[in-house]
Amino acid sequence: MIWNEKFETMPREEMRxxxxxxxxxxxxRVYYNVPFYRKKLQEINIQPEDIEGIDDLARLPFTSKTDLRDNYPYGLFAVPMSEIIRIHASSGTTGKPTVVGYTRRDIALWSEVVARILTSAGVERDDYIHVAYGYGLFTGGLGIHYGSEKVGATVIPIxxxxTKKQLQLMEDLGSTVLACTPSYALYLAETxxxxxxxxxxxxxRVGIFGAEPWSDSMRKKxxxxxxxxAIDIYGLSEIIGPGVASECEYQDGLHINEDHFIPEIIDPETLEVLPPGERGELVFTTVTKExxxxxxxxxxxxxRLVYEKCRCGRTLVRMEKCLGRSDDMLIIRGVNVFPSQIESVLLEMGETEPHYRLIVDRENNLDVLEVQVEVGDQFFSDEIRKLEQLTNKIRKNIESTLGIGVKVKLVEPKTFERCEGKTTRVIDRRKLD
Amino acid sequence: MIIKQLSVFLENKAGRLTELTGILGNAGINMTALSIADTSEFGIIRVVVSDPEKALQILKEHNFSVNLTDVVCLMTENQPGALARALELLSAERISIEYMYAFSIGERAFIIMKTEDINRTIELLRKNNIELLKADELYNM
Structure with missing residues (x-):
């Protein structure tokens, strides 16, 4: 099923x-309503009428998370506050949160794009959607909620x-779709x-999982x-929340709702736009949001972006499953390390629980990475030798994937809190110096 | 003859052993024999208790990594050379011992061991008239 045939199957030239x-x-709109953008555009001598087509996008200035923080809370809004009917905010792990605002039309647009992603995941009006994303300032809960209502499914805003109560209700109410973070899905499975x-x-029968990077092996699990x-969805509050992109039944890349959110891939160093198919930093321009x-x-x-038409019939450009935000990326002894790489190794081995934490520290001016892994009952051996073999095997597998030496420590089950929102997997003690 | 020994994974953290023994004590579970194998990072506590199934359940509820392991308990005279004689039998049959721990009471010595093949071990020791303790005898000692 396709929610919006016109846009989701639009030929490339028409879309452009x-x-x-x-x-x-x-x-x-931004030139006349947002002083921040007017200044930026004037600095590079661009007037709104200079924009003749999509090829002019690459001439325009970038916006960063810092710009949002510098203009906290409402500085980048393009409408008077009387037009804003909803505020959301992203969890600020460092400093202030990022505040976003929606007009009535934005909320309608948001419902539309979430309805599209739910439909592409196979959700229909007969479904019961168990929304276990947090409701509140986080966009996950309410975003999925409004889209589910638009589809006409039965929403269970849990x-x-x-967790125990959730499972009871899931059984009693006959939930068919689970929407939550992948780590919470795993926790539900454990429970x-x-x-x-x-x-x-x-x-x-279907899971709609997003809000944190997760690997394909975690998906299998x-x-x-x-x-x-398990369907991967992608979104961030700055762009709209959930609804930016989602996989279809073929689970082969995430279709971006590019009639609203135009994607580009840039080289994060040179800021140049990269040709289709190359991997780099994802950049979005929200052309319809007010x-x-x-x-x-x-x-x-x-x-990276894939422009070929998908087997599902959609022509929307697809983005490859995100393996990490560059904020999650650790640079250890000059090597780029993503927590998801370690997760993949652990899941492929299948001998430990996929619950881990990375501790980065600096000893004698050298970065050290310790990987702490929970030992579940089924893998626990009463023989030291076997546990040491397991530790060594994990260490060797991680080292051959990352290319740097690590220390592996086995820890007791449930050492790491099972977080219902985003899970903290990295503790970087180097920053404390 | 097979004894269900409780094996528990413990991180080297202050208070973990106290916690474990406290949990068993509060549940009215007695410990008959106990040994700890330790490395720099973690330890494994092996313990024979009065009610292994109940202890397993309770420790799981308290989020310990725990399992039941099959071991045997030999009983010999508390005399020089008695253990050596028992072990010679195993060596001759090339049965490897994974680990063991022992205690003695008066004239008797009790040796709890895990071997690579518990059934062959029992068969061999019985054939050679080495006394093996029944599970209940040890649990309730």
């Missing part, structure tokens, strides 16, 4: 034309927390096993343990 027109309108709940009493199809339109917003996420 649409994007060009919308871009011109957007530049006009939000995050109280189902612990409580010996008969999986057949649950009707779940979630699919096996919950016996569902409240907070952003020009070339640098997401920090690494991906």
């Amino acid at each position: 034309k649409w994007q060009g027109e919308k871009l011109r309108e957007m530049v006009e 939000s995050a927390g109280n 189902i096993e612990e409580l010996n709940i008969d999986r057949n009493r649950l009707k779940l 979630v699919e096996e343990r919950l016996n569902i199809k 409240g907070l339109p952003l020009l070339r917003y640098r997401t920090g996420d690494l991906s």
Whole structure:
């Protein structure tokens, strides 16, 4: 099923034309309504009427997360506050949160794009959607909620927390779709096993997972343990929240709703646009949003774009599954390390729980990476020799993937809190100096 | 003859052993024999208790990595050379010992061991008239 045939299957040339027109309108809006953008555009001598088509996008200035923080809270809004009907904010792990605002039309647009991604994941009006994303300032809960209502499915706005009760209701109410972070999905699977709940009493068939990077091996694990199809969705509050992109039933890249959010891939060093297919930093321009339109917003996420038509019939450009935000990337002894790489190694080995934490420290001016891994009952051996073999095997596998030496430490089960929002997997003690 | 020994994974953290023994004590579970194998990073505590299944359940509920391991308990005279004689039998049959721990009470010595093949071990020791303790005898000692 395709929610919006017109845009989701639009031929490339037509899409480019649409994007060009919308871009011109957007530049006009930000030029006259957002002093920050007017100044930036004037600095490079661009007037709104200079925008003739989508090819002019590359001439425009970038927006960074810092720009949003510098203009905290409402400085980049393009409409008077009386037009804003909703505020959301992203969790500020460092400093202030990022505040975003939506007009009535933005909320309608948001519902539309979420309806599209739910439909591409196979959700229909007969479905019961268990929304276990947090409700509140985080865009996950309410974003999926409005889109689900638009589809006409039955929404169960359970939000995050109280896992046992969640499972009880999931069974009683007959939830067919689970929407949450992938790490919470895994936690639910564990709890189902612990409580010996008969999986057949649950009707779940699809998972809509996003808000944190996760590997394909973690996907396999979630699919096996919950016996569902796990669909990767992508979104960030600055752009709109969930609804920016999503996989279809073929799980072969995430279709971007590019009639609203125009993607580019740039080289994060030179800031040059890279040719299609090359991997780099993902940048979005929100051409239709009214409240907070952003020009070339640098997401920090690494991906690549595929323009070939998908087997599902959609022509929307696809982005490769995001393996990490560049904020998550650690540079250890000059080598780039993504937590998701370590997750993949652990899941492929299948001998430990996929719960881990990375501790980075500096000893004698040298970076050291310690990987702490939970030892589950099923892998625990009463023989020291076997546990040491396991530790060495994990260490060798991680070292051969990352190309740097690591220390592996086995820790007791449930050492790491199971977080219902985004999981903290990295503790970087180097920053404390 | 097979004894269910509790094996628990413990990180080297202050208070973990106290916590474990406290949990068992509060549940009214007695410990008959105990040994700890340690490395610089973690330890494995091996313990024979009065009710292994119940102890397993309770420790799992408290988020310990724990399992039950099959071991045997030999009983010999508390005399020089008694253990050597038992071990010679195993060596001759090339049965490897994974680990063992022992205690003695008066004239008797008790040796708890895990070998690579528990059934062959039992068969061999019985054939050679080495006394093996029944599980209940050890649990309730």
